[in-house]
Amino acid sequence: MQDINILAVLLLLTFATGAVFLTRRLRLPSLLAYLIIGIALGPHGFKVLAESEEVGAFAEFGVVFLMFSIGLEFSLARLRAMKALVFGFGGAQVLLTACATTLVALYGYGQRWEAGLVVGLAVSMSSTAIVARILSERFELHSRSGRQTMGVLLFQDIAVVPCLILFPALARPQTDLAQSMLIAAAQTVVVLLLLIGLAKRPMKALLDAVAHRHSEELFVLTTLWIVFVLSYATHAAGLSLALGAFIGGMLISETMYRHQVESDVRPFRDILLGLFFVTVGMMLDVMYVLTHLPLLVLAVFLLVAGKGLVVLLVAALSRSRLDVCLRTAAQLAQAGEFGLVLIQLGFTLKLIGQDVFQLTLSAMLISMFVAPFLIEWATRFSGQMVRGDWAHKAKTLHDIAVGAFSMENHVIVCGYGRTGERVAQFLSSEGIPFVALDLNPHRVRCHPPEHGVVVFGNADRSEVLKAAGVARARGVVVTYPDAHSAERVIRLVRQARENIPIVVRVADDTDVARLKAAGATEVIPEVLEGSLMIAAEALVQFGVPVENAMASVRAVRAERYSSLRDFYQASLDPRPPEK
Numbered sequence: 001m002q003d004i005n006i007l008a009v010l011l012l013l014t015f016a017t018g019a020v021f022l023t024r025r026l027r028l029p030s031l032l033a034y035l036i037i038g039i040a041l042g043p044h045g046f047k048v049l050a051e052s053e054e055v056g057a058f059a060e061f062g063v064v065f066l067m068f069s070i071g072l073e074f075s076l077a078r079l080r081a082m083k084a085l086v087f088g089f090g091g092a093q094v095l096l097t098a099c100a101t102t103l104v105a106l107y108g109y110g111q112r113w114e115a116g117l118v119v120g121l122a123v124s125m126s127s128t129a130i131v132a133r134i135l136s137e138r139f140e141l142h143s144r145s146g147r148q149t150m151g152v153l154l155f156q157d158i159a160v161v162p163c164l165i166l167f168p169a170l171a172r173p174q175t176d177l178a179q180s181m182l183i184a185a186a187q188t189v190v191v192l193l194l195l196i197g198l199a200k201r202p203m204k205a206l207l208d209a210v211a212h213r214h215s216e217e218l219f220v221l222t223t224l225w226i227v228f229v230l231s232y233a234t235h236a237a238g239l240s241l242a243l244g245a246f247i248g249g250m251l252i253s254e255t256m257y258r259h260q261v262e263s264d265v266r267p268f269r270d271i272l273l274g275l276f277f278v279t280v281g282m283m284l285d286v287m288y289v290l291t292h293l294p295l296l297v298l299a300v301f302l303l304v305a306g307k308g309l310v311v312l313l314v315a316a317l318s319r320s321r322l323d324v325c326l327r328t329a330a331q332l333a334q335a336g337e338f339g340l341v342l343i344q345l346g347f348t349l350k351l352i353g354q355d356v357f358q359l360t361l362s363a364m365l366i367s368m369f370v371a372p373f374l375i376e377w378a379t380r381f382s383g384q385m386v387r388g389d390w391a392h393k394a395k396t397l398h399d400i401a402v403g404a405f406s407m408e409n410h411v412i413v414c415g416y417g418r419t420g421e422r423v424a425q426f427l428s429s430e431g432i433p434f435v436a437l438d439l440n441p442h443r444v445r446c447h448p449p450e451h452g453v454v455v456f457g458n459a460d461r462s463e464v465l466k467a468a469g470v471a472r473a474r475g476v477v478v479t480y481p482d483a484h485s486a487e488r489v490i491r492l493v494r495q496a497r498e499n500i501p502i503v504v505r506v507a508d509d510t511d512v513a514r515l516k517a518a519g520a521t522e523v524i525p526e527v528l529e530g531s532l533m534i535a536a537e538a539l540v541q542f543g544v545p546v547e548n549a550m551a552s553v554r555a556v557r558a559e560r561y562s563s564l565r566d567f568y569q570a571s572l573d574p575r576p577p578e579k
Contacts, residue, residue: 011048015041016274028372029130031337034274035365038281045286060241062276063341065269067242068227070157071249072262082151089148090155092314093332097124097307104302111356114170118346119360121163123303125339126332128153130371135331145327148315152332160338164240167342171349190237199230203251211257220264226252227265242341273337280340283347284365288358299363304374308333323382330378334371335364407433412468414459414489415479416443419505423477425449435468460488465496475501478520483511487518494519522561532556 019033041048098120105116131153135146203226210222226248234244252261289296308329315325343364347357411427413420416438427434428449437457438444444456457464470476476493480486486504493502504520506512508527515523532553539549
C-alpha cells in the first residue's frame with residue numbers, strides 16, 4: 001500500500017513538473033497544467049489518483065491561502081480610488097451575468113432557481129491568474145481596457161466572500177431560507193467586528209515581536225499560525241475557512257509586514273492551490289464530455305459569448321471606444337479559478353446535480369483554455385478597427401505632421417517615458433531638434449524641452465513615422481520597454497531609410513542580438529550600464545583609485561559599444577597623444 005501511494009505521489013510530481021514547465025514555455029498559466037493532470041490521472045482518466053476526503057481537505061487549504069493573498073491585496077485606499085470602476089463596472093458585470101444565467105437555467109434548462117444562481121455566480125467570475133499575466137506581458141495593465149478589466153477582477157475577488165456565505169445558507173431547508181440567510185449575515189457581521197475590531201492591534205504587536213527576533217523560520221511559522229487560527233475561528237462560527245484567511249490577510253495588509261508575509265506564503269499557496277486544481281480536474285468526467293459534446297459546445301458558447309456580450313454592453317454604457325469595449329469583453333469572457341471554487345462548493349452542498357456540475361465545469365475549463373487565443377484575436381481585431389478609423393487616423397497623422405513640418409535633420413524619439421524624456425533633454429542641450437512619439441495622453445500634454453515637440457502617435461506604424469519626418473531625420477531613438485515593439489519599429493525605419501542611425505534601449509542583454517539583426521545601430525542594455533556604475537562606485541568605496549575604477553568601466557564599454565570603441569580605447573591609452 002505504501003509503495004502504491006509513493007508511486008502515485010512520484011507520478012503526480014513528475015507530471016506536475018513536466019506540465020508546469022511546458023505551460024511556462026508556452027506562456028500559459030500553470031493552473032491549466034494542474035487541471036490537465038487531474039483529468040488525466042484521476043478516476044475518470046488513467047485512475048492513477050483516487051478521490052479521497054483527505055486529499056480534498058488538504059487541497060481546500062489551497063483556496064484558503066489564495067483568499068489570504070487576496071486579503072493582503074485588499075486596500076481600502078485602493079478601493080476608494082477605483083470605487084466607480086470597481087463597484088460600478090464590476091458590480092454591473094457580476095449582477096447581470098448571474099441574473100442572465102439564472103434565467104437561462106430556469107427557463108431554458110428547467111433547473112431550480114438556486115441551481116441557476118449558483119451556476120450564474122460561478123461563471124460570472126473571470127481568471128485573474130490568466131488575464132493579469134497576459135496583460136502584464138503585453139504592458140497593457142495601465143491601458144483603458146486593462147484598467148477596466150483589473151477593476152472588474154478586483155470586484156469579483158471581493159464578491160467571492162459573500163458567495164461563500166450565501167451558498168451554505170441556500171443549502172439549508174427552503175422553509176427556513178430567509179431565517180438562514182439572516183443568521184448567516186448576523187454571524188458574518190459579528191465575526192468581522194470581533195476579528196477586525198479586536199485583532200488589529202494584537203496582530204501588529206505579534207508581528208512586531210516576531211520581527212525583532214530576526215528569525216525567518218519563526219516569521220513563517222507565525223504567518224502559517226495566523227492563517228490557520230483565523231480560518232478555524234470562522235469555521236467554528238459556521239462560516240467558511242477561506243473567509244477567516246481573507247480577514248487575516250486584511251489585518252496584515254494594514255501593517256508594514258505585508259510584502260514579507262506575501263513572499264513567505266506564496267510557496268505554500270502555489271503548491272496547495274495546484275493540488276486543489278488537480279482535485280478539480282479529477283472531478284471532470286471525460287466520457288460525459290464526449291457523450292454530451294453538442295450540449296457542451298452550446299454551454300461554452302453561451303458562457304463565452306453571453307459573458308462577453310454583458311461586458312461589451314457595460315463597457316459601452318461607460319462610454320468607452322468600441323475597440324476598448326471589445327478588448328475588455330475578450331479579457332473577461334472566460335471563467336476563473338474562483339468560479340471553480342464556487343461550482344465545486346455548490347456541488348458539495350448538493351445545490352446542483354451531477355449533470356449540471358459536469359456540464360458547467362467542462363464549459364468553464366474549456367473557456368479558460370481558449371482565453372489566451374481569444375484575447376490575442378481581440379487585440380489584433382481591435383487594432384485593425386483603430387487603423388480603419390480614418391477620421392481618427394487622419395487627425396493623428398495631421399497633428400504629427402504639423403509638429404514635424406518645420407523640422408529638418410531632427411531626431412525621432414519613440415516613447416516619451418523617463419528614458420525618452422532624459423534623451424530629449426540631452427538633445428535639447430545640444431540644440432538638436434526632436435519629435436517624440438507617445439501613446440500616453442499625459443505625456444503628450446507635458447511641456448517638452450526647447451527645440452522639440454511631443455505628439456500622440458504609435459511609432460510602429462509606417463505612416464506615423466513618415467508623418468514624423470523619418471525621410472529627413474538624422475536618427476531614431478527607441479526607448480520602448482517591450483523588445484517586440486522595438487523590433488517592429490526598427491524594421492519599419494529600415495524599410496524607409498537603410499542607413500539612418502537607430503539607437504535602442506533594452507532592459508537587459510537577452511534581446512541585443514535579435515535587435516541588432518533587425519537593423520539597430522546600437523543597443524543599450526540598462527542592466528549593463530547600471531551594473532557598470534555600481535561596480536565603479538563599489539571599487540572606489542573599497543579603496544581602488546578613481547582612475548583605475550573608471551578605466552575598468554571604459555574597458556568593458558570599449559568591448560561592448562563598437563561605435564565608441566576608438567574613444568574608449570584612446571581614453572585607456574596611457575601614452576600622451578602625438579604632436
